[in-house]
Amino acid sequence: AQSVTQLGSHVSVSEGALVLLRCNYSSSVPPYLFWYVQYPNQGLQLLLKYTSAATLVKGINGFEAEFKKSETSFHLTKPSAHMSDAAEYFCALNTGGFKTIFGAGTRLFVKA
């Protein structure tokens, strides 16, 4: 069965520190993977997507994610956190059909 697991419902980092948000997936076919960000009172916005062209994917706002098939992971990172990065982050998976499976979300807190 296809699934997405985000490890850690809350992550707190200091401004300027590394951001690491974890996502593991389960899929019986090659997956398409996405990271979305949701700011308060807004809808989800695409940060980046993996489409098999490259395992290291760069997205907006300095975020990037690395696809590791052997670990079934697609973790999101940013070298230096900014206060404006505080938001909810969702990992998502498409393995066929029109349905995209979303993870439960990780809330990122950034401390000054």
Place this chain on the structure above:
Amino acid sequence: DTAVSQTPKYLVTQMGNDKSIKCEQNLGHDTMYWYKQDSKKFLKIMFSYNNKELIINETVPNRFSPKSPDKAHLNLHINSLELGDSAVYFCASSHGTPYSNQPQHFGDGTRLSIL
């Protein structure tokens, strides 16, 4: 120049009432979705239409009825509202192919509160 727009943004109503939420997209997409996001931010697919045809109909009470008059619009009507319907409802759209690397574009949500 909003890509996916939902109305209303806020909806406060009494239990038992009937209400509708409208969604429009100007991205030229042929697939549209309704999601429900609960207070813990969990996002659950409710319905999806591709070229006006219902293609996803999750386990949702039949009090919820979607309608797609054309590819750019997807509305959601809810009958006999219950307390448990309180949530944020998101409309989204995408280029639709069954196995797709196309991301979804979301509206800003409709915050439904049942008194």
